[in-house]
Amino acid sequence: MEQRHLGRTGLRVSRIGLGTLTWGRDTDEHDAADLLKTFWEAGGSLVDTADVYGDGEAEYLLGRLIEGLVPRRDLVISTKAGSVPDPDRRFDGSRGHLLSALDASLGRLGTDYVDVWHIHAFDPYTPLEETLQALDLAVSSGRARYAGVSNFCGWQLAKAATWQLAAPGTRTRLASTQLEYSLLQRGVEREVLPAALDLGVGLLPSSPLGRGVLTGKYRNATPPDSRGASEHLAPFVAPYLDDTATRIVDAVQTAADGLAVTPLQVALAWVRDRPGVTAPVIGPRNAQQLTAALSVEALSLPDEICRALDDVSAPVHRYPDHDWSTL
Numbered sequence: 001m002e003q004r005h006l007g008r009t010g011l012r013v014s015r016i017g018l019g020t021l022t023w024g025r026d027t028d029e030h031d032a033a034d035l036l037k038t039f040w041e042a043g044g045s046l047v048d049t050a051d052v053y054g055d056g057e058a059e060y061l062l063g064r065l066i067e068g069l070v071p072r073r074d075l076v077i078s079t080k081a082g083s084v085p086d087p088d089r090r091f092d093g094s095r096g097h098l099l100s101a102l103d104a105s106l107g108r109l110g111t112d113y114v115d116v117w118h119i120h121a122f123d124p125y126t127p128l129e130e131t132l133q134a135l136d137l138a139v140s141s142g143r144a145r146y147a148g149v150s151n152f153c154g155w156q157l158a159k160a161a162t163w164q165l166a167a168p169g170t171r172t173r174l175a176s177t178q179l180e181y182s183l184l185q186r187g188v189e190r191e192v193l194p195a196a197l198d199l200g201v202g203l204l205p206s207s208p209l210g211r212g213v214l215t216g217k218y219r220n221a222t223p224p225d226s227r228g229a230s231e232h233l234a235p236f237v238a239p240y241l242d243d244t245a246t247r248i249v250d251a252v253q254t255a256a257d258g259l260a261v262t263p264l265q266v267a268l269a270w271v272r273d274r275p276g277v278t279a280p281v282i283g284p285r286n287a288q289q290l291t292a293a294l295s296v297e298a299l300s301l302p303d304e305i306c307r308a309l310d311d312v313s314a315p316v317h318r319y320p321d322h323d324w325s326t327l
Contacts, residue, residue, distance in 0.1 A: 001043035001297055004278050007175045008200025011115070011146055013076045015272060016294065017046035017204060019283035024057025026230070027285060032061050033069055034287040040070045042294045048178070048204070048281045050080035050120060051105050063110035072111060078204075079105050080150055080178075082120035082131075093123030093131035102138055117144035118178055121151040128156075132163055132171075139172040148176035148201070154191025161199040174201050176278065181205035182271055183214060183248050184240050186315040197276045205271050208280035213240040214267035216253055251312040255305050265296045270309055273300065 003012040018039045023032050036047070049058045059079060066072045081101035084092045092098075102117060117138050119131060135147035149160055157177055164171045177196055181188050181203065188203070196203050209215055217223055218241060227233040228241070249263070256263045271280050284290040301309075 001045075001294070003045070005202070006116070006146065006278050007148075007173075007196075007202030009146060009173065009175045009202075011076070011175065013046040013279055014044045015279050016044060016268075016296070017048050017078075017279045017281035018044055018290070019206065019281040020047065020049040020058040020062060021053050021283050022058075022285065023049070024054030024061045026233075029061055029064070031286050033065055035284060035290055036062075036065050036070055038287045038290050039294070040074060042291075042297075044294070045074060046076045046078065046204075046279050046281070048078045050083070050118075051101050051108075052080075052083045052085070052120070056104070056108055059105055059108040063108055066110060076115040077109065077111070078116040078118060078148075078176075079109070079114050080118040080120040081105065082123065089125065091121045091123040093119060093121075093126040093128075093134075095130050095134045095137070098131065098134035099137060102134075102143055106143060113142055114144050116146045116148055116176060118148045118150045118176070119152075122149075122153070122156045128160060129163065129167070132160060135164075135174075136170070136172050140170065146175040147172045148174055148178065148204075150178040152177060152179075152192070154195050157192055157201065158195040158199065161195070161201055165199070174199070176202045176204050178204040178206055178281070180207045181274075181277070181280075182208050182210040183252065183267055183309060183313045184210035184245050186313060189315060190317060190321045193276050202278035203276045204278055205280040208271040208282060209264060209267055210240050210245070210248075211237045213237065213245055214249060214252055214263060216249055216263040219246075219249060219253070248309075248313045251309060255301075255309060259299075259301075259305070261299060262292065264292060265299050266301065266305075266309075268293060268296045269299045269301050270306065272296065273306075 001014045004015045138144040161174045179188050222228045228237040252263045252266050256266045282293050
């Protein structure tokens with residue numbers, strides 16, 4: 001698999017990442033082992049997790065598979081901290097919480113360091129400079145090699161990345177940002193992506209297949225074994241089952257038919273090759289789904305197909321997202 005630099009750093013990662021959102025909950029150890037081995041054998045290196053996935057079980061499961069199945073040195077492990085199970089405060093970006101969470105993640109993963117450590121979301125109740133100090137301490141102590149953020153909007157990302165570049169002292173450059181990005185969700189193009197491109201921050205798109213909808217599996221009905229039929233994941237899929245999504249999915253299917261490939265391959269290739277994207281993170285449920293996704297490695301979409309998909313999925317950009325003189 002082709003490797004790409006993560007943002008403006010020397011770290012190289014596979015241009016497709018393996019996500020572990022369902023590990024330890026919907027994905028058991030056997031399936032997780034098949035996924036990790038299949039991914040590694042295909043040349044994949046970037047494995048993304050978080051301390052809240054499966055209430056910590058995803059990290060624990062990944063840790064059990066490292067070394068016994070796949071050498072630690074062959075993986076680029078990314079995890080996240082900052083989300084908390086508190087209805088009154090969903091995110092805790094305080095230095096104390098973040099560093100404690102990182103130590104707990106390392107314990108579950110059974111490793112001395114993570115390759116990339118992300119702040120899971122912006123915490124409006126903690127000064128941003130305090131949150132960023134946790135990244136500096138994590139890297140300077142060797143517990144993380146690189147650092148990034150997740151789910152930051154445009155001004156939040158720009159402020160954080162600029163602070164790390166301009167503040168006095170030894171600061172850790174933001175290597176990456178992780179947000180949802182697909183043909184069904186192009187909001188990052190308004191302000192986040194321009195900021196990331198300008199500041200040298202690599203984008204790691206989550207849900208690049210539109211929460212599974214872009215595969216076409218929901219065109220006629222909801223498969224009983226799909227996430228859309230799952231009690232706890234159905235609300236996650238539902239927003240992408242409207243008329244707008246249907247038009248985009250139909251266009252993806254048309255493109256796939258014309259290229260003699262699958263809708264999954266078309267949707268994944270589109271987001272993988274967007275400007276500023278380092279590696280989409282996919283979350284297959286089994287090795288068969290993963291193999292189907294990894295087959296996109298040999299596919300590059302023709303320019304006319306990209307333009308057609310851009311047009312049918314184009315988000316509304318109005319002032320001040322675009323230069324006022326063009327309106």
